[in-house]
Amino acid sequence: MTTPSTETRKGATWLFEDVDAASIFTPAKLTDEHRLIARTTEEFVNNEVMPNVDRLEAKDWALARQLLHRCAELGLLGIGVPEEYGGLDLDKATSLVVVERIARSASFATAFGGQANLCSLPLVLFGTPAQKARYLPPLVSAEMVGAYALSESSSGSDALAAKTRADRQPDGSWVLNGEKMWISNGGFADLLIVFAQADGDKFTSFIVERAWPGVSSGNEEHKMGLHGSSTTPIVFQDVRVPAENVLGEIGKGHKVALNTLNYGRFSLGAMCTGGCRAALGDAARYAAQRRQFGQPIASFGAIRHKLGEMTARTYAIESLVYRTAGLIDAAIEASPRDGAALAAAFEEYAVESSIAKVACGEVLDFVLDENVQIHGGNGFVKDYTAERYYRDARVNRIFEGTNEINRLLIPGMLVRRGLKGSLPLVAAAKRLQDEILAPAMPTTSSDEGLQVELRAVAAFKKVALAVLGTAMQTYGEKLSTEQEILSYAADILIDVYACESAVLRAQAAEQAGDTLAPLHAAAARIVVNDGAQRVEMAARSALAAMAEGDTLRTLLAALRRILKVSPVNTVTLRRQLADAVVAKGGYIL
């Protein structure tokens, strides 16, 4: 199955170029096959997972294993695995629609992600043919449950500083000693991708079977949420690992870890998008049936505001994850079908994946918080799902690289690519500086539909380049230690990519004559309108930290000139979205 996306740009080049709406991948371009597998997944989750959430929360890991078996029967565990190893070798758009649906049960989604993304994927990317032949078929069929053991109690974000040791033996095998922490599926996993310092300081990845002597798991963590997902320490005590179970090269474990996370972050973003859609449906249905002051609360402006905003933000992140899936799929399609090419495709879109991880996780938290609020007192008690969704989602900002770490990575990767010359960052920043010092050009404020929003996005790109360019000039090589500036830059870049993805999708809907095009446009307009305010605030704060006096005044004047975005009536637009969501009883776009 191929994804009909024609956007084939290299990673992050959207920052420097105009993009054609017809080229980006959107939900409207899903094929019948994508829709069928999405429906199959949805039915499985609704009929077999959701009725059993309480049993999962009571730590019934036999049931978790059984549900993974059902996923295997439905083909869901082999989507990203080559056919010769029992998989279906389908595109990332398929993985996206599947994880979006599985997200309704966050606990089971974590078990699924631990299996399909965190354990199978590193084998697909870096395994030898013998390793793949031995381990991928039982993972695809769920005969084995997988886990990914990177974090330790003293090294989470700083994962490469792991203390677990692997000491080489005279016969070439390794002896593993150490303790991993917070491992998803830890209580019942059969196969572990483990990271350790080989021969003292060579960070390396190993494939470890739980049945081997010396492997054990500690007690389940008492967590804020995800009670239906197993999270335990894993202890390795003199575990003998055969030489052929080194995954990738000795000393190159960071490649295995980081490439797995590059894709994992995109996938987590997709799960969060699915979570938003599910919660929005619950919120809309509750608002329609809950009456106060003699009328449904859905008729109150304050509630319509919430539903409209939840819809617009969901639209933006959904647009960006679909677009990213299309980009990754196009890159994979154009490459040889091997693990190295796949890893290169994930690395190419690592900036977009980090954006997806941060933006989608934060929008999900916003949506779930508003979902609790719309449910009032019922949102705070366990009889309704709003309370569990809210607790379950909080970890998304912590695992797969915290949002702070991902915020540093987004501009950090761009700057590195710019300095290497693979992105025209330096030239674009210089060009922009000349433009900033030139006399102001009048900007049109006439409303020509989404052209206005597209011009606003073009302005956001200029602001991103101005902030990055100023930061590179001000701090040079020390920029990597200026975390506040990098985080502001990340916020602007997130808005560039999210807003552009939303506007292009809305334009594509308009061009295709979609009957819902006015609602697409409403969502895109809200996102851009509010994005302009966020971009301005982040840019002002960043520039004020880097310049002062006349230089700062010049920069702020330029910022005002670039960001001349006329506000739109978002009250009306949000009401349109809210009313449509309530009428449908769920997400509309």
Ligand SMILES: Cc1cc2nc3c(=O)[nH]c(=O)nc-3n(C[C@H](O)[C@H](O)[C@H](O)COP(=O)(O)OP(=O)(O)OC[C@H]3O[C@@H](n4cnc5c(N)ncnc54)[C@H](O)[C@@H]3O)c2cc1C
């Ligand atoms: C439910 C759950 C499931 C998990 N599943 C897995 C799993 O399957 N496999 C696995 O290997 N791990 C797993 N983890 C671990 C998770 O990946 C780590 O918790 C995460 O990477 C953060 O590490 P930490 O907890 O040590 O926090 P720390 O690294 O101590 O971070 C604490 C705070 O400091 C910030 N911070 C840290 N370093 C920097 C820096 N350089 N600059 C700025 N800010 C910084 C962080 O952003 C954070 O806000 C899981 C965790 C949880 C809670």
